[in-house]
Every structure is written in C-alpha cells, then in structure tokens.
Amino acid sequence: MSRYNLTLLTDLYELTMMQGYYENNTNETVVFDVFYRNNPSGGAYAIAAGLDQIIDYIKNLRFEAEDIEYLRSTGIFQESFLAYLADFSFSGDIYAIPEGTVVFPKEPLLKVIAPIMEAQLVETAILNIINHQSLIATKASRVVYAAGGGVMEFGLRRAQGPDAGTYGARAAVIAGCVGTSNVLAGKLFNIPIKGTHAHSWIMSFKTELEAFRNYARLYPDNCLLLVDTYDTLKSGVPHAIQVFTEMKEAGLPKPSVYGIRLDSGDLAYLSKKARKMLDAAGFTDAVISASSDLDEYLIESLRSQGAQITSWGVGTNLITSKDCPAFGGVYKLAAVQGPDGKFIPKIKVSENIEKVTDPGNKTIFRIYDKETGKIRGDLIALADETYDSQQSLIIFDPIATWKRTYLEGGSYTIRELLVPIFMGGQCVYTSPCVMDIQTYCQKELNTLWDESRRLANPQTVYVDLSRPLWELKNQLLDNIHNFKDKK
Numbered sequence: 001m002s003r004y005n006l007t008l009l010t011d012l013y014e015l016t017m018m019q020g021y022y023e024n025n026t027n028e029t030v031v032f033d034v035f036y037r038n039n040p041s042g043g044a045y046a047i048a049a050g051l052d053q054i055i056d057y058i059k060n061l062r063f064e065a066e067d068i069e070y071l072r073s074t075g076i077f078q079e080s081f082l083a084y085l086a087d088f089s090f091s092g093d094i095y096a097i098p099e100g101t102v103v104f105p106k107e108p109l110l111k112v113i114a115p116i117m118e119a120q121l122v123e124t125a126i127l128n129i130i131n132h133q134s135l136i137a138t139k140a141s142r143v144v145y146a147a148g149g150g151v152m153e154f155g156l157r158r159a160q161g162p163d164a165g166t167y168g169a170r171a172a173v174i175a176g177c178v179g180t181s182n183v184l185a186g187k188l189f190n191i192p193i194k195g196t197h198a199h200s201w202i203m204s205f206k207t208e209l210e211a212f213r214n215y216a217r218l219y220p221d222n223c224l225l226l227v228d229t230y231d232t233l234k235s236g237v238p239h240a241i242q243v244f245t246e247m248k249e250a251g252l253p254k255p256s257v258y259g260i261r262l263d264s265g266d267l268a269y270l271s272k273k274a275r276k277m278l279d280a281a282g283f284t285d286a287v288i289s290a291s292s293d294l295d296e297y298l299i300e301s302l303r304s305q306g307a308q309i310t311s312w313g314v315g316t317n318l319i320t321s322k323d324c325p326a327f328g329g330v331y332k333l334a335a336v337q338g339p340d341g342k343f344i345p346k347i348k349v350s351e352n353i354e355k356v357t358d359p360g361n362k363t364i365f366r367i368y369d370k371e372t373g374k375i376r377g378d379l380i381a382l383a384d385e386t387y388d389s390q391q392s393l394i395i396f397d398p399i400a401t402w403k404r405t406y407l408e409g410g411s412y413t414i415r416e417l418l419v420p421i422f423m424g425g426q427c428v429y430t431s432p433c434v435m436d437i438q439t440y441c442q443k444e445l446n447t448l449w450d451e452s453r454r455l456a457n458p459q460t461v462y463v464d465l466s467r468p469l470w471e472l473k474n475q476l477l478d479n480i481h482n483f484k485d486k487k
C-alpha cells in the first residue's frame, strides 16, 4: 500500500532528544525492545499485528523539504540539525515476530538495533502501529473463538476515525474474521468485503415484501434479507421465505449465500423460531445471521442457549476493542554498544517488580510439546544463545524460581520467534498477504491449549528467562544495589 510520508508522526521529545544527541555528538548503536505487560481483555495471549505497516513506515522515512520548513518554524531546532535531518534515512536492523503470531507479555515483539538518534525517532510510530493492530487482532480472535467462525467485521462507522476503521479491519481479518464491510480495506489489503442491507432499504419501499423482492432481483446469488424492520416473526421471516420460494419457482440457480439477518430483539429466541420456519419451508441451508452490539461474551451466551446463528456481524465492540481500549506496548532501551562493539546490557529498575526490564540484546525461543504441537512455554534469551531440542532443558519462573518444568530431550521442539526485517537499513523481509497471515494465525491459535484460549480466567502461558539472561539480570540488579548501599 503506498502511503503518505509518516516521518513527523512522532512525539516532539523524540526530535528534541535526537537534537540533543546530535549536539553532543553521540550516536552509539543501541537496542530497543517493544513489548507489552498485560494481555488485553483478561485473556492469556495477544496476536501480533501491524508489521507490514511498520515496514512501509521505515521504508518511507525521510524528512521532506516541507517537514524541515515546519520544524524550522517551531524555533526549537538548530540549522545544523535540520541539515542532518534533510539527509536522514534509517540505517539500522529490525527484528520482529511475524504478524499473526500468538504472543505473550514481556517478550520483545520487535527489536530495533540502530544508532540512538534513529532508534529514538521511530519509537512513537512503531508503538502506535503495533499497539493498535495487535489490540484489534486480539479482540477479533476472541470474538471469532466465541462464534466458532463466520464473523464479519462491521465496525467502520463506529471506529475511532478512518485509519482505525481501515487498519482495524485488516487486523480483524488477520485474526479470523471472514471479511469486512469496509470497502477501502478490501481494496487496500485484498481482503473479502461482505454485507447485507440496512433498514433504510426496507423503509424506502412501500412494503417489506417489495423491498425484499427488489434486493433478491439485484443480488440473487448473495441474498441476506434484514427481517426485523417491522415484525421479525410475523412479517420479516414469512416475507423472506416468500421471496426465497419465488426465486426457487422462477428456476434461478441456487444462491451461494441466502438467508436472513436479525438485528434486534431476543436473538436466541428469534433465531430458533426463524430456523424452524425456514426449515419447514425447505430452506434448511438458509443462513441466519445476527448483529446488534455483539461481543465475545454475548456470542458465547447465545451459542450456549442454542441460538441458531452461524453468521455474525460485529461492529462497535470489535473495532474499538471496547472493553480494553489500549494495548500498552512499550519501547525500552535494552543495550548500548560499547567502543569494542560489544553490547553493554541496560536495565530499568522499578519499585514494581513487573516493571523491571530485561537487559541485553535478546531473542525469544518458543518451546512446543512434540506430540501435541501445543506451547509449553516461551524462553526470552540472549541473542547469541542456541538450543538443541535433543538436550533436556529446565525452564523456571524468573521470580518464583522454584516453579520449574523439566523438558526431556526429544520431547519438545523449539523455534526462534524473532526474524530479521531490516538489515543495515535494507528491508530483507517480504510480508505475506493478509489472507496468508490469516491462515498462519489460525495455525498459531491452535498451538494454544484450550485452557489458555477460554474467555474467562484462562491459564497463563509461561514466559521464562533463559538461565544466562536471568543471571545477567540478577547481576545487574545486584550491582545497582551494591552501588546504592555504598552511597
């Protein structure tokens, strides 16, 4: 997707810090990690999304003459720094977890290794993109899980602006929605567009029957009729049946999709009644679709009541992730390259143990049970560590270290999650198309145990530190405390 230049999509402080580094003549290479601390909506996982837009952003990162002019007009920046910006391009490395991957708190979803001026500039846009799309993908995966499939994303009108509606639709399809009502998203990302019709269509005709007949004449192959404008069971469903009967009698080919949409009332009750009426008329394959302020909990409840709904239009609650409006991804410095080229690990200490960062240039290994393919745990490790799944391995909780799991050599498989995206400023990664990411995401979700997928109180997936990383972290914490003690 070609996009306008987002180079100024950054917080002012990134630019003022950048100018500070420029003035001080410091531009050492650093490592920054993107990670999040808590799973959205009380779940046990998130879905990584947004990488393709980050790639686009980095590729197009340059200060145009008008950007420089604007920055000059603020009076904050020196001419020498503006001249540096005019020549700026990204020269660093980026590693990331591919889109559609199931991810967990604390693990680096993306890692930037670049001169500090570059690494600092890109913080805001990277977080903005990952935080939004990962949030919506995670929410959508919950909705799709509850529905068992057949979810159409209908939220554009209630999204927080055009970008949220469009990239949100992309994220929703990655996570398993069968399509979106957003036509621009369909065009930009080559994803299926779906839709029925509104109450206004029915109301614009003299009668409901006339409105249905007209719609069926125009769209005989994809004909979902909205049946709740006047009276769902006494008018809408009987009229829909009448029109389907007329289509059949006219000898029209069987539609690819036909049926009804319920948009109000007791969806459980109405769908069961409507199913009986459609079946009795011989339309056993007619689809019953439902919409109206749905979310994963309502859908789960409807299904547990035996609602006869197999197609779901979900808007507001999905596209805004209404119960959890922010993803909370952060960007933290993990290492600074010393004069000898080696990375010096950095740690941020906090009163709150959860907020102490993991130091060093790191990677992530995912450990799967060999027999079932399910995730046993993730291991955040130093980037130069290697593992051999034929060797036995003990993984342990980095805080409650007595909680440990012994993995017998040969009983597990292991995969490194971070892959190179940019090397020396050049993109070395080709993003799959959205529908391929969707297929991959489905496989990813299947690596979670059912206990970690359920909506309420799911089982946490272990994210542990490798022994070398754990030792490094403790050593740095000790050093800091020794220093404090001596003061």
Ligand SMILES: Nc1ncnc2c1ncn2[C@@H]1O[C@H](COP(=O)(O)OP(=O)(O)OP(=O)(O)O)[C@@H](O)[C@H]1O
Residues within 6 Å of the ligand: 377, 395, 396, 397, 398, 402, 403, 404, 405, 460, 462, 463, 464
């Ligand atoms: N982070 C971890 N890494 C590896 N193994 C762990 C981890 N946490 C727990 N275990 C192991 O998993 C098993 C279950 O432990 P336990 O019941 O304490 O799990 P838990 O997830 O900590 O439970 P809780 O839900 O109370 O937090 C034990 O064998 C324990 O040693």
Ligand SMILES: O=P(O)(O)OC[C@H]1O[C@H](OP(=O)(O)OP(=O)(O)O)[C@H](O)[C@@H]1O
Residues within 6 Å of the ligand: 154, 155, 157, 158, 198, 263, 291, 292, 293, 294, 313, 314, 315, 316, 317
């Ligand atoms: O309810 P959502 O999950 O957001 O799904 C999308 C809603 O948008 C449409 O309604 P419309 O905008 O016409 O308003 P309505 O709520 O009055 O039907 C549609 O009929 C759904 O009800």
Ligand SMILES: O=C(O)c1cccnc1
Residues within 6 Å of the ligand: 154, 155, 181, 194, 195, 196, 197, 198, 291, 313, 315
């Ligand atoms: O096509 C539909 O039925 C639709 C699209 C957007 C919002 N509500 C419904």
